[in-house]
Amino acid sequence: MSGGFVHEALPMRVVLGAGALARIGEEVEHLGLRRVLVLSTPEQRDLADRVAGLLGARAAGVFDGARMHVPVPVVDAAAAVAGEVGADGCVAVGGGSTIGLGKALALRHALPILAVPTTYAGSEMTPIWGLTEDGRKRTGRDRAVLPRSVLYDPELTVSLPPAISGTSGLNALAHAVEALYAPDGSPLITAMAEQGVRDLAAALPLVVADPTDLDARTRALQGAWLCGACLGATTMGLHHKLCHVLGGMLDLPHAETHAIVLPHVARYNLAMAPEADAALRRALGVADVPAALADLGERLGVPGGLAALGVERADLARVADEVLAAPYRNPRVPTRADVETLLEAAWRSR
Incomplete structure (x- = not known):
């Protein structure tokens, strides 16, 4: 099909705006759910309790054990609670860890999800799931894990610390970068992706400078929505492969890992993806995209390299082995030397 493309739209209901959390009961009712389990991390238990209070009789209980990278034992524990309370769905309140748990419950136990993101991860917009078992993170794609409804309330992100706001936003931005050179992209x-990158690049410095800036928070959520939707509609490449292996194998913080790796993979891939490079230059208003991404990371307080996250240089060879073990689509086919060079650069510094 010369010059053509295929675009498959994902079914998604979105509510965005300050104070939108007050509509949580309406959204659960709209989905036809009667008893939902509210999911959160331990740190966001208070917010989960607040959501349960707003839901009243529709809240079957709260499970606050969500953890980064979605360990299988956590999924099993949440499923047991869901069964005990007779839940017919879940409300995932939080960032990628909590939404990832909701997706795992949807995948394994057919519990539909309503997502209430409090970070800019963008995973609420994708049919991509991840599970970690024995130090290995598996990912897949299934429409069943796509949240039925997403409620974006910028007021819920005001308490997000500036450093987490920055790395979370760069994580979302990385989704758009990969979507721009994905083999199954489209003009849409x-x-x-271009608008999502533009929104996040403009909003994140304002959010970090003034966490109470609701206009900037709203624009950052919009950018995360667009970037996440791009990832949900396209194939992941080398950037996400590297980050999934690093996170699953070494239990690294998800957003920080993406933010550190992003400029290095961009430098490697954009040399072979001129149209993606041009779109990013337009979105960022720069001539050198990888340098601009590194500079943005520095301004947002991203750790200087993987070494700052506790990664040992000796770990890099194991990571390279895992990255190269399974094929994936990418603008360039990386050799072992390429992967080792990328990892070394990301380990040292930006």
Whole structure:
């Protein structure tokens, strides 16, 4: 199909705006759910309790054991609670860890999800799931894990610390970067990715400078929505492969890992993806995209390299082995030397 493309739209209901959390009961009712289990991390238990209070009789209980990278034992524990309370769905309140747990419950136990993101991860917009078992993170794609509804309330992100706001936003931005050179992109994806990058690059410095800036918080959520939707509609490449292996194998913080790796993989891939490079230059208003991404990371307080996250240089060879073990689509086919060079650069510093 010369010059053509295929775009498959994902079914998604979105509510965005300050104070939108007050509509949580309406959204659960709209989905036809009667008893939902509210999911959170231990740190966000208070917010989960607040959501349960707003839901009243529709809240079957709260499970606050969500953890980074979605360990299988956590999924089993949440499923046991869901069964005990007779839940017919879940409300995932938080960032990628909590939404990832909700997706795992949807995948394994057919419990539909309503997502209430409090970070800019963007995973609420994708049919991509991840599970970690024995130090290995598996990912897959299934429509069943796509949240039925997403409620974006910028007021819920005001308490997000500036450093987490920055790395979380760069994690979302990385989704758009990969979507721009994905083999199954389209003009619609290009337009969404370019606008998502523009929104996040403009909003994140304002959010870090003044965490109470609701206009900037709203624009950052919009950018995360667009970037996440791009990832949900396209194939992941080397950037996400590297980050999934690093996170699953070494239990690294998800957003920080993405933020550190992003400029290095961008430098490697964009040399072979001129249209993606041009779109990013337009979105960022720069001539050198990888340098601009590194500079943005520095301004947002991203750790200087993987070494700052506790990664030992001796770990890099194991990571390279895992990255190269399974094929994936990418603008360039990386050799072992390429992967080792990328990892070494990301380990040392930006």
